[in-house]
Amino acid sequence: xxxxxxxxxxxxxxxxxxxxxxxxxxxxxxxxxxxxxxxxxxxxxxxxxxxxxxxxxxxxxxxxxxxxxxxxxxxxxxxxxxxxxxxxxxxxxxxxxxxxxxxxxxxxxxxxxxxxxxxxxxxxxxxxxxxxxxxxxxxxxxxxxxxxxxxxxxxxxxxxxxxxxxxxxxxxxxxxxxxxxxxxxxxxxxxxxxxxxxxxxxxxxxxxxxxxxxxxxxxxxxxxxxxxxxxxxxxxxxxxxxxxxxxxxxxxxxxxxxxxxxxxxxxxxxxxxxxxxxxxxxxxxxxxxxxxxxxxxxxxxxxxxxxxxxxxxxxxxxxxxxxxxxxxxxxxxxxxxxxxxxxxxxxxxxxxxxxxxxxxxxxxxxxxxxxxxxxxxxxxxxxxxxxxxxxxxxx
Numbered sequence: 049x050x051x052x053x054x055x056x057x058x059x060x061x062x063x064x065x066x067x068x069x070x071x072x073x074x075x076x077x078x079x080x081x082x083x084x085x086x087x088x089x090x091x092x093x094x095x096x097x098x099x100x101x102x103x104x105x106x107x108x109x110x111x112x113x114x115x116x117x118x119x120x121x122x123x124x125x126x127x128x129x130x131x132x133x134x135x136x137x138x139x140x141x142x143x144x145x146x147x148x149x150x151x152x153x154x155x156x157x158x159x160x161x162x163x164x165x166x167x168x169x170x171x172x173x174x175x176x177x178x179x180x181x182x183x184x185x186x187x188x189x190x191x192x193x194x195x196x197x198x199x200x201x202x203x204x205x206x207x208x209x210x211x212x213x214x215x216x217x218x219x220x221x222x223x224x225x226x227x228x229x230x231x232x233x234x235x236x237x238x239x240x241x242x243x244x245x246x247x248x249x250x251x252x253x254x255x256x257x258x259x260x261x262x263x264x265x266x267x268x269x270x271x272x273x274x275x276x277x278x279x280x281x282x283x284x285x286x287x288x289x290x291x292x293x294x295x296x297x298x299x300x301x302x303x304x305x306x307x308x309x310x311x312x313x314x315x316x317x318x319x320x321x322x323x324x325x326x327x328x329x330x331x332x333x334x335x336x337x338x339x340x341x342x343x344x345x346x347x348x349x350x351x352x353x354x355x356x357x358x359x360x361x362x363x364x365x366x367x368x369x370x371x372x373x374x375x376x377x378x379x380x381x382x383x384x385x386x387x388x389x390x391x392x393x394x395x396x397x398x399x400x401x402x403x404x405x406x407x408x409x410x411x412x413x414x415x416x417x418x419x420x421x422x423x424x425x426x427x428x429x430x431x432x433x434x435x436x437x438x439x440x441x442x443x
Contacts, residue, residue, distance in 0.1 A: 049074045049351060052106045052136075054127055055118035056081035056090035058205045059141055063118055063168075064094050066343035074114075074351050080106035103127065108134050114354065115139070116168070120208040121146050121215050128154040132161035139166040139350050143225040143374070144367025146216025151371040152392060155364045165364030166350040171199075171226045171287070171302070172233055172362055173342030173349065180291070180298050184234055189293030191403060195234040196274040196290045197227035200281030201323040203253065210255050218257025220248060220377055223277035228265065228373050229366060231273030234291045237366070238396035240268040241373050241389045248381035252280045263377045266386070270402035284332060285323035294405075302340065308333050365395065413439075 051067065053060050056079055067076045078098040081087025091099035100106050107115055107130045117127045117140040124140055131138035138158060144167055145151035158165035171177065184192065204222060208214040215221060232241070246263035253259045259280050265273040287302035303321070314328030321334045322341075334340050346362075353360035372391050379387040409415040413430035416438065420426050426443040 049113040050077035060118035132157040148372040151368040167362040167367040170342035173346035190295030195231040197230040198276040199223040200278035201285040203279040227275035244376035246377040246380040
């Protein structure tokens with residue numbers, strides 16, 4: 049397949065690095081850029097056959113099969129409309145829209161046009177994430193009770209991110225979209241998100257949007273998804289996930305502290321890792337950034353999905369659900385109370401029963417806890433199923 053890139057900036061180059069880094073049957077063919085000079089430079093750097101400052105011309109090029117949107121958030125809808133009209137499969141960077149209503153329009157457009165809408169949520173394709181998710185799906189952690197994801201860094205690269213009208217918000221829409229979808233995967237995408245409690249504030253930057261936020265997403269089965277996001281974190285980019293289940297726990301450190309530490313006086317300078325703030329002192333490089341951030345696995349899944357006529361792991365529908373949760377987060381940050389997640393189109397499980405499965409010790413007792421004390425004694429803490437009495441039994 050021949051690929052057209054819409055956009056020639058920071059994220060477009062990350063995508064392009066992934067697309068040209070390995071031998072593939074798919075070829076990065078064309079680029080659209082709002083600046084003629086940047087479009088030409090992008091085309092020259094990646095040896096592309098065609099470049100233009102006309103988005104329509106790039107999308108409708110007869111040799112283009114798939115379009116990748118790496119544009120500011122306010123341009124996503126127009127780009128998807130053009131792809132749907134041209135009948136070209138479209139892969140869109142996160143977040144899908146600035147609001148759930150905007151995302152729903154994009155979802156409807158691709159489905160009505162019969163094209164694939166792939167949601168480029170790279171952090172749901174990182175190697176550590178994929179392996180941990182496989183363990184969760186295999187039951188290694190039992191029933192998932194809580195999933196937390198954190199993304200924090202000193203702030204975005206491009207000016208449009210800092211413009212609330214263009215971006216749709218601040219750190220929540222920029223980073224929270226990652227964290228929310230990560231938790232959805234661990235908890236189960238078929239479990240309905242019910243309501244959100246969120247705190248958000250503008251603490252450091254002279255902007256209209258929030259630069260710090262913490263939120264909790266309550267799911268229909270009683271599980272909680274938690275996100276922590278910041279544009280004020282100093283020292284690089286901090287990406288961490290935690291998952292807690294009835295039978296186990298997962299901790300992931302995806303960036304910043306990954307086992308690659310280096311000290312430098314700064315001689316030579318150069319690029320260290322995304323959002324790194326210094327090239328001297330203790331540094332935390334990333335061996336293969338595009339792979340660790342999930343781009344390689346993401347694009348492989350997307351192109352194979354098109355070839356196999358199936359849905360990718362991350363779809364426009366997922367992007368729509370994430371936008372609906374973000375809408376609820378902004379409403380909660382304003383009201384200070386739990387706000388419902390408004391989903392016009394829910395395609396998952398409609399069971400709203402909160403799961404409460406207690407471990408049985410025997411016919412009479414539930415098992416609360418079994419432990420070994422520091423001096424070596426073992427004991428059980430049990431609860432009588434009939435009377436409710438809690439007892440301790442030495443082993």
